Amino acid sequence: KQEVTQIPAALSVPEGENLVLNCSFTDSAIYNLQWFRQDPGKGLTSLLLIQSSQREQTSGRLNASLDKSSGRSTLYIAASQPGDSATYLCAAHPGAGSYQLTFGKGTKLSVIP
Amino acid sequence: DAGVIQSPRHEVTEMGQEVTLRCKPISGHDYLFWYRQTMMRGLELLIYFNNNVPIDDSGMPEDRFSAKMPNASFSTLKIQPSEPRDSAVYFCASSPNRNTGELFFGEGSRLTVL
Numbered sequence: 001k002q003e004v005t006q007i008p009a010a011l012s013v014p015e016g017e018n019l020v021l022n023c024s025f026t027d028s029a030i031y032n033l034q035w036f037r038q039d040p041g042k043g044l045t046s047l048l049l050i051q052s053s054q055r056e057q058t059s060g061r062l063n064a065s066l067d068k069s070s071g072r073s074t075l076y077i078a079a080s081q082p083g084d085s086a087t088y089l090c091a092a093h094p095g096a097g098s099y100q101l102t103f104g105k106g107t108k109l110s111v112i113p
Numbered sequence: 114d115a116g117v118i119q120s121p122r123h124e125v126t127e128m129g130q131e132v133t134l135r136c137k138p139i140s141g142h143d144y145l146f147w148y149r150q151t152m153m154r155g156l157e158l159l160i161y162f163n164n165n166v167p168i169d170d171s172g173m174p175e176d177r178f179s180a181k182m183p184n185a186s187f188s189t190l191k192i193q194p195s196e197p198r199d200s201a202v203y204f205c206a207s208s209p210n211r212n213t214g215e216l217f218f219g220e221g222s223r224l225t226v227l
Contacts, residue, residue, distance in 0.1 A: 032214055043117075043204055043218035089156070093214045099144060100169065101216070103156040 002027045004092050006104035013080055014112050021075040021107050023090035028068045031093040035064050035075050038087045038106065047088075048075070080111045115139070117219035119205050125225045131193040134222045136205030137186055144208040146216065147180055147190050151201045159203075162188065195226045 003026045013019050023033070032051045036044040048057045048064040050073065056065040063076040073090055089106040093099075118137040126132055138145045146161040160170040165182045173180070177196070182188040192199055206218045 043220040105155040
């Protein structure tokens with residue numbers, strides 16, 4: 001059974017700092033890995049999706065990498081801003097024939113002005 | 114283009130009452146998912162549909178929970194009778210019928226059962 005872990009559960013950084021959020025998964029046979037952002041009282045917003053054949057994806061100040069062999073993905077946020085404060089979740093997709101995504105519990109990020 | 118729409122956003126009810134949560138997926142998306150989120154267990158998939166047909170309901174916690182999708186633009190999740198341990202945020206999500214598997218979430222329905 002796939003397990004997805006995100007450590008730390010919470011992170012606080014000063015504005016302007018570059019930071020890395022971690023996601024690890026136990027079963028490397030994934031189809032893709034997706035990073036989401038969740039603001040308090042809101043739903044999840046998809047940030048980046050990395051297919052299993054890809055190594056990384058970039059969107060603006062965000063860069064997500066995927067290393068299937070080590071069971072790890074990272075989300076890099078450059079020049080953090082207070083508006084980046086949110087909970088970030090990753091989810092592993094098992095394969096094209098199934099939609100049983102496994103979510104991590106998230107890392108709550110606080111960017112201090 | 115409107116996103117996934119859920120109602121109600123908040124529901125407070127008493128134990129034993131019936132609760133119905135509603136979802137309108139993004140037009141053209143063939144997959145619809147119901148998730149539950151709690152602090153203790155995180156996000157859990159309850160059930161998902163493909164072209165209005167339930168594909169996997171193994172996450173539905175017990176017979177008190179039921180879900181229907183009568184047409185491509187509407188789905189309901191019903192709890193009858195409700196219990197305090199059902200208190201959670203229930204999310205609906207949809208996905209287009211393509212290989213990326215990207216999910217688009219609604220803003221959730223926060224359920225409190227007293």
